[in-house]
Amino acid sequence: AQSVTQPDIHITVSEGASLELRCNYSYGATPYLFWYVQSPGQGLQLLLKYFSGDTLVQGIKGFEAEFKRSQSSFNLRKPSVHWSDAAEYFCAVGVMEYGNKLVFGAGTILRVKS
Amino acid sequence: DGGITQSPKYLFRKEGQNVTLSCEQNLNHDAMYWYRQDPGQGLRLIYYSQIVNDFQKGDIAEGYSVSREKKESFPLTVTSAQKNPTAFYLCATRFYNEQFFGPGTRLTVL
Numbered sequence: 354a355q356s357v358t359q360p361d362i363h364i365t366v367s368e369g370a371s372l373e374l375r376c377n378y379s380y381g382a383t384p385y386l387f388w389y390v391q392s393p394g395q396g397l398q399l400l401l402k403y404f405s406g407d408t409l410v411q412g413i414k415g416f417e418a419e420f421k422r423s424q425s426s427f428n429l430r431k432p433s434v435h436w437s438d439a440a441e442y443f444c445a446v447g448v449m450e451y452g453n454k455l456v457f458g459a460g461t462i463l464r465v466k467s
Numbered sequence: 468d469g470g471i472t473q474s475p476k477y478l479f480r481k482e483g484q485n486v487t488l489s490c491e492q493n494l495n496h497d498a499m500y501w502y503r504q505d506p507g508q509g510l511r512l513i514y515y516s517q518i519v520n521d522f523q524k525g526d527i528a529e530g531y532s533v534s535r536e537k538k539e540s541f542p543l544t545v546t547s548a549q550k551n552p553t554a555f556y557l558c559a560t561r562f563y564n565e566q567f568f569g570p571g572t573r574l575t576v577l
Contacts, residue, residue, distance in 0.1 A: 357509075362507070385564050387565075387566075389568075394555075394571070394573070395570060395571070396471075396557060396568040396569050396570045396571050397510075397557065397568040398568075399565065399566075399567075402564075402565060404564060443509060443510070445510075447564055451512075451515075451523075451525075452498065452500075452515045452517050452523060453498065453561055453564060453566075454500065454512045454515060454525060455500075455502075455510070455512070455559075455566055456512075457509035457510045457511075458509055459507055459508055459509045460507070460509050
């Protein structure tokens with residue numbers, strides 16, 4: 354069965370420091386992978402996506418992610434975190450066999466300290 | 468102004484009552500989805516519809532029902548059979564392989 358694991362429930366970083374959020378997936382076929390961000394009580398906003406091609410993908414707000422097939426990972430990175438980045442981040446894999454549903458990880462809550 | 472509208476933003480109901488959550492879109496997307504979000508569990512798929520007059524159960528469909536009579540609308544009914552309905556509900560549409568999410572409805576059952 355398809356699954357996504359985000360090992361870190363909470364992460365705290367200092368403003369200006371670099372950030373890496375981890376994501377591992379389990380899916381038999383070539384995955385479609387996504388990172389979404391959610392502010393409290395809001396919907397989800399797409400940060401970036403990977404379908405094929407270059408394994409390093411750039412997204413909005415200065416985020417990037419790298420797809421590593423050998424490690425079944427799709428980690429999210431940002432070189433310098435801003436206080437406005439504090440939110441919850443979700444990694445997801447698209448499952449084509451079931452109407453392209455998304456299977457989500459449990460999320461990582463990012464706290465930014467000044 | 469294109470987008471996905473979910474109403475109401477907050478909904479309170481007594482235990483044992485059915486309640487319907489609204490999802491409307493003007494993006495002209497064929498596929499629509501309902502997800503449930505609980506703290507620490509991410510989002511889980513309740514139902515999805517790839518075309519008008521057709522819908523499929525997702526991973527946690529028990530206690531929920533949907534209809535898809537119009538392309539723009541995909542309402543979700545939370546029935547009294549749903550054992551733990553208090554949650555945040557998100558509607559989404561899909562264009563090719565990308566999903567777009569509405570602002571959500573927080574349902575609290577008292």
